[in-house]
Amino acid sequence: CTIPLGAYAEPDGGVIRLRALVASPDGTRVARAEALGSAELPEALGAAVARALRERGASEILAALPQ
Helix, strand or coil: CCCCEEEEEEEECCEEEEEEEEECCCCCCEEEEEEEEECCCHHHHHHHHHHHHHHCCHHHHHHCCCC
16 A cells, blocks of 8 residues: 555444544655544535545645655
């Protein structure tokens, strides 16, 4: 794997805290996002964090990677 990205989910009762990041391979650009959501709607939480990552530049970081 040459793309630094990751996600970490922590359950706490009926709530999940999801943290995620996307970074350039050299680490000069990093997009981070974190959100809390219902454990009954994990897909919605994942979608919200993905949206936040895109808003913080994750799409540009990924687009700049060599093909």
